[in-house]
Amino acid sequence: MVAKKTPIHTGHNNAKTIVKVIQGEVTETLYQHHFGEFLPIETRSFKPTSPAFFQPAAFGTHSIGNASPTELAVSLHLYSPPYTECEFQLDGIPKKLPVVYYSDGADTHLTHDLKALEGQFMAQKKVYSDFHSLVDVLVNYFKLLKEELEKKGPVDLVKPDPSKIYRILKNVELNPKEWKNYISPDPEKGTSSHVAHNAHFSIFVVIWKSNESTTIHDHGGSQSWLKVLEGELEEIGYDSDLSLSSMNTLVVGSVSHTNGTRIHKIANKDRLSVSLHLHCPAYTKYHSYTKSGTRHSISDDLLGIFGETPSVDSPTSSSPKSQRH
Numbered sequence: 550m551v552a553k554k555t556p557i558h559t560g561h562n563n564a565k566t567i568v569k570v571i572q573g574e575v576t577e578t579l580y581q582h583h584f585g586e587f588l589p590i591e592t593r594s595f596k597p598t599s600p601a602f603f604q605p606a607a608f609g610t611h612s613i614g615n616a617s618p619t620e621l622a623v624s625l626h627l628y629s630p631p632y633t634e635c636e637f638q639l640d641g642i643p644k645k646l647p648v649v650y651y652s653d654g655a656d657t658h659l660t661h662d663l664k665a666l667e668g669q670f671m672a673q674k675k676v677y678s679d680f681h682s683l684v685d686v687l688v689n690y691f692k693l694l695k696e697e698l699e700k701k702g703p704v705d706l707v708k709p710d711p712s713k714i715y716r717i718l719k720n721v722e723l724n725p726k727e728w729k730n731y732i733s734p735d736p737e738k739g740t741s742s743h744v745a746h747n748a749h750f751s752i753f754v755v756i757w758k759s760n761e762s763t764t765i766h767d768h769g770g771s772q773s774w775l776k777v778l779e780g781e782l783e784e785i786g787y788d789s790d791l792s793l794s795s796m797n798t799l800v801v802g803s804v805s806h807t808n809g810t811r812i813h814k815i816a817n818k819d820r821l822s823v824s825l826h827l828h829c830p831a832y833t834k835y836h837s838y839t840k841s842g843t844r845h846s847i848s849d850d851l852l853g854i855f856g857e858t859p860s861v862d863s864p865t866s867s868s869p870k871s872q873r874h
């Protein structure tokens with residue numbers, strides 16, 4: 550962005566850093582701590598014609614930014630090992646912000662600060678991620694939230710703030726090269742793939758064939774979020790007497806939230822669509838409604854075969870579609 554700078558920060562969790570400017574002009578300023586203030590001591594400037602520049606693991610206090618008030622600047626930053634948490638001071642108060650999410654099979658690199666985690670997701674910022682990392686973030690979020698709530702007493706079921714989960718899903722950008730592995734090679738065959746689950750949530754990827762729609766249903770008490778990954782879906786809401794109450798078009802990147810008792814129907818148009826569904830907690834039963842108002846209680850025993858351990862399933866674990874929308 551124009552005239553945008555990072556906070557003044559020290560090092561990158563001991564990561565070595567290489568930066569290449571792609572567009573515009575990027576400046577790097579080094580600072581010295583002097584009687585409670587950070588004073589600039591050196592500024593370097595880089596353009597696309599400049600070689601990539603290096604910041605060592607033990608790099609000093611610095612900021613980097615676009616000095617131009619009118620022109621955009623773009624730079625590519627490579628950190629090794631991954632830069633996971635930015636430490637800086639704001640008005641003299643130490644702050645930490647998660648920077649990137651990645652999965653290495655352990656949660657040792659994830660933040661342990663609930664406020665920092667929430668702060669990252671409330672920011673209007675995209676987080677490029679994969680399923681494993683998304684699951685790690687959600688597992689970490691529920692763990693920290695449970696710990697916070699348990700300070701006031703025992704907690705059986707964690708009920709998250711819907712806007713926080715919305716923000717996680719809205720900001721996350723999944724790589725189509727990854728989620729396309731979950732799509733059946735036959736575009737006429739809609740499927741749903743169980744991607745991840747634990748005691749707090751489950752995630753499905755649903756592939757919608759053209760003109761496919763669900764029945765009118767609720768979610769048996771589970772909250773749900775839907776993110777469109779490809780195509781376009783209609784979400785049709787109903788009142789308790791099954792009269793039409795709303796109709797929303799969900800395009801790529803849209804996220805919709807459904808509380809456990811809301812009655813709705815999801816419909817695809819005349820092309821293939823793909824959506825991600827997060828249910829909290831994973832639901833094992835729901836109600837399906839006919840136009841005449843008859844309510845059927847449906848048990849979905851698929852989840853019964855899964856244990857409590859957080860996991861990410863392989864792309865081959867597709868199952869015929871049942872009602873998880």
Ligand SMILES: [Fe+2]
Binds near residue numbers: 767773874
């Ligand atoms: Fe649904």
